[in-house]
């Protein structure tokens with residue numbers, strides 16, 4: 001992509017999100033200059049007010065679609081982007097704000113805002129993939145900066161990114177982290193969670209929260225049954241699956257199946 | 264046949280203080296001593312600087328999907344295998360194979376060979392069997408792995424026989440333990456039932472013999488030998504788990520069977536079982552570049568047949584179903600491994616049972632298949 005001095009144009013777009021994922025790019029302190037040397041920043045409001053017109057070679061999209069305006073704007077961005085990569089739990093699953101998907105959004109608006117009639121929002125917060133074609137998804141809440149660099153790196157050098165979709169447990173085992181669930185009985189989502197965070201929680205003796213969402217072929221039913229045998233009640237199990245990536249299909253279904261008391 | 268070397272007949276007894284001397288001597292010889300120590304709620308294998316770091320008076324209580332430590336007695340080796348296996352050191356989870364640097368029109372390639380001399384203290388008999396399996400896989404024939412071979416050749420092995428198996432151990436049925444017959448430089452059997460621990464020492468190599476010579480010891484008496492025999496025989500008898508014989512044939516007879524779908528309902532394909540297994544050796548290769556594309560590195564990382572990409576060939580993955588991945592694991596371990604390496608791929612250490620997050624028990628699954 002970067003032949004004969006041509007600098008690919010990079011754009012970073014924001015939808016419903018906390019900005020944490022875009023900040024991961026600014027957090028690449030040591031590598032940032034190298035990145036800026038290899039790409040032209042076309043649009044990145046967190047970093048610069050300067051704007052370069054599209055089309056863009058690489059668009060990084062942060063955030064979920066949660067308003068009618070979002071739903072329309074994402075199509076414009078897709079049209080201007082050669083490669084569109086979604087970054088973070090919001091963009092790939094709907095984010096923490098997708099907790100509203102399980103309830104009536106009007107009730108929330110009425111409870112929170114003095115003038116709910118000013119609020120123009122969709123009933124559900126949904127991932128970008130539900131609206132336009134996505135070329136690659138980078139998981140995490142927030143994303144991991146090494147994975148972001150690896151993705152940019154691979155894209156710029158025309159190779160496949162090394163971003164595996166297997167379990168968090170593999171990160172534990174390669175690092176030598178002692179399994180928190182087996183040694184303490186605390187419920188850990190790691191066996192069904194996408195690797196990539198760099199083993200943050202388990203290596204601090206904290207079970208995995210699931211920030212990276214479901215891994216490939218996640219058997220949440222079996223893990224939920226094990227949580228039950230460890231003494232977790234149905235409500236606790238529901239809450240375990242219903243957090244940062246609550247709307248990811250596998251986790252949504254598992255939490256819903258623990259919604260009602262068992263007959 | 265070559266006659267048995269004289270040192271093989273050595274039987275002496277040392278006290279616990281000599282372990283400290285042993286560690287110091289090995290370190291003085293340039294070895295990094297790795298052995299069992301308590302960390303993060305488990306007994307792991309980590310660098311040791313003295314015998315004070317051994318898990319004195321700590322034992323492990325293991326079951327399917329469960330591992331806890333308990334205080335008990337004064338023994339230094341009243342535990343068995345834990346979450347780590349020696350492959351961490353002989354065959355590291357992430358290994359740089361080479362780095363290439365582009366300089367103008369030239370490419371320079373550095374092959375990185377990390378050469379560490381390890382002394383492993385507290386290698387259990389099942390793990391000696393596992394290391395020997397890896398020798399066949401990595402250090403045999405024309406395409407021997409240079410990194411593994413070099414680390415393995417340098418490694419000094421102090422075995423510790425098991426007088427107290429865990430509930431998950433089944434080495435007796437795999438003929439790999441609880442006593443090591445060979446494959447060590449020194450082998451210890453701990454006596455801890457009468458006060459301060461003492462160790463019966465056997466010698467397996469000339470360098471083992473030279474190392475032992477520097478330790479204070481007394482010749483073992485007939486009663487010492489009998490005591491060790493009795494402890495190890497009792498340990499073998501106490502094992503509640505076993506691998507059913509005929510498991511290889513049973514798997515061949517059930518290649519297409521509803522059983523695999525049933526077990527796939529429980530298995531999470533998280534790959535923990537293969538990561539902790541001392542004989543599992545599969546890896547993936549990752550090529551990485553820096554942003555400029557001038558520096559490229561090739562890394563080898565532990566991988567597993569439970570991962571979808573593991574069977575990725577042109578057009579997609581061959582084993583997409585969880586059932587086919589579980590079958591691949593069991594069939595390779597317990598069945599086709601015999602054709603490939605003339606041994607079972609399982610040494611009976613029980614790690615996969617303990618560290619499976621949903622407690623799947625390979626012996627129980629094997630029993631289901633042999634009965635069905």
Ligand code: SF4
Nearest residue numbers: 169172179180188190
């Ligand atoms: S701590 Fe969690 S993520 Fe790590 S191995 Fe155990 S179950 Fe898997």
Ligand code: SF4
Nearest residue numbers: 530531533534536619
């Ligand atoms: S058998 Fe257990 S450890 Fe192995 S992949 Fe299945 S769930 Fe994970």
Ligand code: SF4
Nearest residue numbers: 540609610612613615
């Ligand atoms: S298959 Fe299980 S019991 Fe057998 S050697 Fe591997 S980890 Fe140990």
Ligand code: SF4
Nearest residue numbers: 343389425432434440
């Ligand atoms: S399987 Fe046997 S040799 Fe291995 S730790 Fe258990 S008792 Fe010892």
